[in-house]
Amino acid sequence: MIEEPYRWVEAIANRREYIEAQLASGSPIAALGYRDGILFLTLGQRRQKLFEIYDRIAMGAIGHPGDIERLRMAAIELASTEGFTRSAADVSLRRLVHYSLSPVMKSAFEQVYGAPYLARMLFAEVGERPEEDLFLRVEYDGEITTTGATFAQARQDFAVLSGTQQSREQMESFLKADHAPDASFETALRSALDAWSIGHMTLQTSDAKELPERAAVTKYRQEHLANTQIEAGILERDASRAICYRPLSDTELRHLISD
Amino acid sequence: MEPSLVALDRNFSGAAGDFPELLRRRGLLAPGATANSKLQGGTPHQTSWQPTEATTILAFKFSGGVLVAGDRRATAGNTVVYDRADKVLEIDRHSIMAIAGVPATAWEMARVLEHSFQYFRRTQLQEMSVDGKVRALSKLLRDNFGFVMQGVGVVVPIFATYDSHPKPEARLYFYDAMGAQFEATDYAATGSGSPAVRGILYYENNWGAKRLQKLGEDEAVSIALRALDTAAESDTATGGVDRGGKIYPLIKIVSREGIVTFPESKIAAVFKETVA
Numbered sequence: 001m002i003e004e005p006y007r008w009v010e011a012i013a014n015r016r017e018y019i020e021a022q023l024a025s026g027s028p029i030a031a032l033g034y035r036d037g038i039l040f041l042t043l044g045q046r047r048q049k050l051f052e053i054y055d056r057i058a059m060g061a062i063g064h065p066g067d068i069e070r071l072r073m074a075a076i077e078l079a080s081t082e083g084f085t086r087s088a089a090d091v092s093l094r095r096l097v098h099y100s101l102s103p104v105m106k107s108a109f110e111q112v113y114g115a116p117y118l119a120r121m122l123f124a125e126v127g128e129r130p131e132e133d134l135f136l137r138v139e140y141d142g143e144i145t146t147t148g149a150t151f152a153q154a155r156q157d158f159a160v161l162s163g164t165q166q167s168r169e170q171m172e173s174f175l176k177a178d179h180a181p182d183a184s185f186e187t188a189l190r191s192a193l194d195a196w197s198i199g200h201m202t203l204q205t206s207d208a209k210e211l212p213e214r215a216a217v218t219k220y221r222q223e224h225l226a227n228t229q230i231e232a233g234i235l236e237r238d239a240s241r242a243i244c245y246r247p248l249s250d251t252e253l254r255h256l257i258s259d
Numbered sequence: 260m261e262p263s264l265v266a267l268d269r270n271f272s273g274a275a276g277d278f279p280e281l282l283r284r285r286g287l288l289a290p291g292a293t294a295n296s297k298l299q300g301g302t303p304h305q306t307s308w309q310p311t312e313a314t315t316i317l318a319f320k321f322s323g324g325v326l327v328a329g330d331r332r333a334t335a336g337n338t339v340v341y342d343r344a345d346k347v348l349e350i351d352r353h354s355i356m357a358i359a360g361v362p363a364t365a366w367e368m369a370r371v372l373e374h375s376f377q378y379f380r381r382t383q384l385q386e387m388s389v390d391g392k393v394r395a396l397s398k399l400l401r402d403n404f405g406f407v408m409q410g411v412g413v414v415v416p417i418f419a420t421y422d423s424h425p426k427p428e429a430r431l432y433f434y435d436a437m438g439a440q441f442e443a444t445d446y447a448a449t450g451s452g453s454p455a456v457r458g459i460l461y462y463e464n465n466w467g468a469k470r471l472q473k474l475g476e477d478e479a480v481s482i483a484l485r486a487l488d489t490a491a492e493s494d495t496a497t498g499g500v501d502r503g504g505k506i507y508p509l510i511k512i513v514s515r516e517g518i519v520t521f522p523e524s525k526i527a528a529v530f531k532e533t534v535a
Contacts (some may be wrong), residue, residue, distance in 0.1 A: 052381050076381050077281060084278075084374045085287055243377070 011112040019140050022118055026062030026163035028171060028199030031124045033133045033157035033181050034188035037244070038124045038235040041192040043200070043228045050233045052245040054079035055088050056126050057096070058235050060161060063119030063140070071119055075101065088242060093125035097136050097144060106142030116140055122161040126235035126244050130181050135159035157181035160195060167202040171195045174211055185234075186256055192232075193257070197221040225257065276382045278375040279399070288371070292405035292412075309336035310411050313346045313365065314496040315452030316357040317486055318417045318431055319460060319471045320445060321479040324514030325419040325429040327355045328483040330452070330491065331506050332498030333362060342498060347509045351376050352517050353421040354392060359450030360414035360436075364406065368399045368414060389422040393432050393440055400438035407436045415449040419513050427515060445471050452490030452497035459486040480510060480521060481533040488534060500530060 147156035282288040316329040329346035358365035406412030433447035448456040491499025510521040
């Protein structure tokens with residue numbers, strides 16, 4: 001199968017296509033940095049998708065539950081042993097993803113006789129100040145995307161994850177216009193819900209060039225909120241506490257959503 | 260951090276959420292000593308070596324939860340090593356471990372314990388039960404028993420926590436060096452000054468103005484200070500209250516709301532009014 005290089009390339013391409021198809025129905029996740037922390041949000045309660053990794057790190061993931069579980073466990077193990085042998089301040093999301101998770105996911109993806117990880121993950125680490133917040137998206141092939149400033153783009157204080165690239169890009173362009181890093185929690189919550197709605201709407205259409213109408217987004221959001229549970233969590237920017245992550249219950253959030 | 264996640268597929272540690280086991284697998288937990296590999300067989304220099312030890316700690320239930328107090332002195336033989344040692348350690352939002360014995364071992368235990376509870380909660384997505392927490396400390400003590408037999412690592416802790424299930428109540432445990440756990444109904448004290456402390460707490464509980472469980476916060480702090488001061492009177496290893504240096508015992512309170520460190524200024528006020 002892989003005696004010749006082009007066969008390997010072909011095998012990889014097939015594998016990519018297969019994984020993309022598997023992930024395509026994944027419900028979007030949005031992570032938004034706001035004044036007092038980072039909010040993670042998604043809708044739909046088939047299974048838990050948001051997780052605490054360490055004191056200042058949380059994760060959201062879509063994909064196969066078994067693969068998500070293995071990666072989640074690995075991230076917790078690495079962070080916990082680092083935090084134990086050195087200190088909690090030495091646990092860094094950047095190192096965790098760049099040096100540990102990404103290489104392993106890449107080699108699993110490229111070894112065509114073994115199984116790849118069927119998972120796409122979104123990590124965030126809360127900093128002492130909003131500028132120090134870090135968002136990282138890791139793909140099934142080990143590809144890492146950060147929201148830091150580069151030549152091509154300004155720094156973003158949010159990151160999103162969705163089943164398809166199109167859906168993700170729609171959410172990003174919405175948040176680029178709608179979200180400000182110094183937003184209050186209520187504002188961030190509304191933006192996150194709208195971003196989720198846009199992402200989820202886009203999953204069902206094959207070509208969405210423009211962002212949907214505001215009214216359509218509101219209607220879609222209301223319909224889904226009526227019969228779906230919100231899953232959310234925050235990494236609180238509070239220097240006085242070691243453990244920053246706190247899951248938020250559906251009931252806690254409902255009364256904050258006005259319309 | 261390790262670059263490889265090979266261990267990931269080799270084991271199912273996640274299903275158990277056992278942090279000490281993870282540390283052992285990675286060689287990060289000191290291997291236990293065996294009881295018969297005696298230090299005494301070594302040179303005279305070794306036999307005369309004295310480990311640093313922390314001394315008297317006490318805890319009792321009062322109307323506002325559990326009060327845990329410890330003096331501040333650490334000694335090695337006849338030498339005072341440190342007069343501001345912290346023997347009352349917060350393990351999580353509702354649990355305190357207080358230590359008498361060798362601080363090197365005890366602080367490491369506290370660290371393992373602290374990480375164990377969080378590791379369990381994060382991997383298993385549920386809080387460890389109080390029984391599970393109590394047992395986790397017991398296991399660490401048992402694993403350490405080899406060092407105890409060599410005479411270098413004895414730790415006799417007290418563990419205080421607040422249990423929300425099934426019935427919300429404060430729980431208090433003390434241990435022996437081998438890891439046996441005993442649940443205390445009213446009070447516990449360990450360390451070299453503990454005989455005096457136990458005498459006072461027993462007396463107060465039976466013939467004092469109120470039973471310990473009925474005491475208000477300031478009354479409870481006052482009794483803790485008196486007990487430690489009494490212990491320091493006859494036991495040189497207990498610091499009690501250093502009147503000249505203004506060093507007061509460390510007092511923490513566990514309740515449903517979490518842990519509060521009783522501020523030193525308030526301790527000083529209670530001390531001045533009811534003890535000194």
